[in-house]
Amino acid sequence: MLIGDIEIHPFTDGIFRASPAYFGEHARPDGHEDLFSRHGMAWLPIGCFLVRTRDRTVLVDAGMGPDLDDAGPRRFLIGGQLPLGLRALGVSPSDVTDVVCTHLHSDHCGWLFDLAASPVFPHATIWFGAGDWNHFVASEHGAMAEHIRHGLLTYRSRVRTVERDTTIAHGITLTMTPGHTPGHLCVIIASGGQRALLLGDAIVCPVQLDEPTWQSMGDVDPALARQVRERLFRELEDGVTLGAGAHFPELQFGRVLAGQGRRWFS
Numbered sequence: 001m002l003i004g005d006i007e008i009h010p011f012t013d014g015i016f017r018a019s020p021a022y023f024g025e026h027a028r029p030d031g032h033e034d035l036f037s038r039h040g041m042a043w044l045p046i047g048c049f050l051v052r053t054r055d056r057t058v059l060v061d062a063g064m065g066p067d068l069d070d071a072g073p074r075r076f077l078i079g080g081q082l083p084l085g086l087r088a089l090g091v092s093p094s095d096v097t098d099v100v101c102t103h104l105h106s107d108h109c110g111w112l113f114d115l116a117a118s119p120v121f122p123h124a125t126i127w128f129g130a131g132d133w134n135h136f137v138a139s140e141h142g143a144m145a146e147h148i149r150h151g152l153l154t155y156r157s158r159v160r161t162v163e164r165d166t167t168i169a170h171g172i173t174l175t176m177t178p179g180h181t182p183g184h185l186c187v188i189i190a191s192g193g194q195r196a197l198l199l200g201d202a203i204v205c206p207v208q209l210d211e212p213t214w215q216s217m218g219d220v221d222p223a224l225a226r227q228v229r230e231r232l233f234r235e236l237e238d239g240v241t242l243g244a245g246a247h248f249p250e251l252q253f254g255r256v257l258a259g260q261g262r263r264w265f266s
């Protein structure tokens with residue numbers, strides 16, 4: 001995937017199994033059998049994106065990591081594949097200049113630190129929203145693996161928290177999209193008149209275009225998350241901008257075809 005002269009490589013750390021109930025108690029699978037196609041569950045990726053500019057190698061979202069919380073055989077999130085995906089792209093962890101976490105849920109920051117709280121990407125600057133530092137790291141509101149919190153506190157000097165839209169490299173801008181978490185951000189890639197949005201979990205699945213009341217179980221502020229989703233869908237209607245979320249089926253980019261009965265097109 002090429003946006004001007006910036007490369008975007010989607011790859012996955014593993015699998016996120018979502019039941020209809022993940023999208024809210026009222027969500028029904030009827031009419032969405034193609035999505036909930038595996039014994040009534042959707043098998044979605046735990047997505048990551050490697051973004052390469054001329055002088056930067058940026059990882060957007062750091063997967064679930066090597067940690068396995070012991071939810072037994074019905075585990076919903078299984079990661080572990082990120083190192084393999086990087087290697088397939090010819091990138092070693094020490095090549096990564098920046099890691100952007102769209103937010104600090106466990107399936108987006110898992111490879112920031114290993115289980116001994118040492119940095120997995122030894123030269124990388126770590127970026128995420130200031131609201132998520134407050135919510136997940138500095139307070140006990142949000143659940144966070146202890147080795148990740150410990151790593152962030154120990155290596156605080158490598159962390160850049162952002163409070164407003166911030167350009168971090170030529171063609172790469174972080175834009176605040178709170179709701180799913182207080183500091184959630186999306187990444188805008190813009191180059192040569194082309195534009196893409198890496199949506200994190202601001203839109204979990206394109207099905208939310210057809211089903212605007214479907215939330216994400218993880219939404220910290222569901223009403224704000226819904227407003228932000230609608231804003232992003234409008235942005236994806238402009239005929240230029242392409243978007244992909246961290247859990248979009250097969251990490252396929254798409255856009256919204258405007259008109260009566262807007263629909264997702266990928």
Ligand SMILES: [Zn+2]
Pocket residue numbers: 105107108201246247
């Ligand atoms: Zn997620």
